[in-house]
Amino acid sequence: MATLGAAHTMFFVMRWFMLCGVAMNHVIESRTLRKKYFTSYYNRCQNMRRMVYESDTTSVVNVRMNRYAFTTLCEILETKGGLSCSKHMQVDEQVSMFLHTLAHNEKNHIIVNRFQRSGETISRYFKLVLNAVCRLHKDFYKTPVPVPDNELDERWKWFKGCLRALYGTYIKVRVPASDRKPYRTRKADSRVLRDAISRPNGLKVTHGTYYLCDAGYMNGEGFLSPYRGQLYHLNDWNHPPTTPKELYNMRHSSARDCIERCFGLIKARWPFYVMFHTIH
16 A cells, blocks of 8 residues: 555656646746747837838838828828738838838748748738728829810810820739730720729719820720821921821820820839729
8 A cells, every 4th residue: 555655646746747847848938939029029120110210211212102101101091091900010010011012013922031921921911901002092082173274284275174194004914824815915905994984883984074095095985095097106206297187196195195104103113013094
């Protein structure tokens, strides 16, 4: 009996030591994890400071806007767009990752290394910020106003009632092999426009107004294109127009040239370009 009692005692002592060991390991692991978390949190704060908050110069280089514009955008996205801080990421870091991706067209693994986040985390928060931006479209969308009868701008005074210019641009996309055929054409402008008009919440042109559009579109109600078979592009003009059609085309091209410059500026600032059609 004494031997049996000693065995039981030894068993409980060993079990107690094992439990103590597990508890100690848990404490050590918890401290390690906490230390790692706080170290990562500190490094991320430092990274945000270097990328955005250090100076306007670095902020413009990394996220294409100065510090005031960046903090204002974060506030708007949070108060109006529904974007919120999560347990592991603040709003400013979410917006910074989003803008940095747009500004530099970086691959996901590059953003992973830059922000020390997983690829899944990068993709998830990119979509969250994008959804918040889309929810603000009514706040930032400028309703087109027709050119008035007393317009003095040399580019637009010839086009009374015009809502300005419509322009399409091409972007690089990757589509499944089975869907590639419709993308192998540069004659898609009219098809895209028809689709935009036919949608329930698509493009609407009020009666008596119109958009200027290039030769890729057909003349029709609400859309005015240049004469075909005549000089059109501004860089083609090395002499004054000699016919009414040439004069019209020159003025048409001069007015539309502004939207092409806008596209050039936008593409230069945001290489990760996601718009197919824009109206100026």
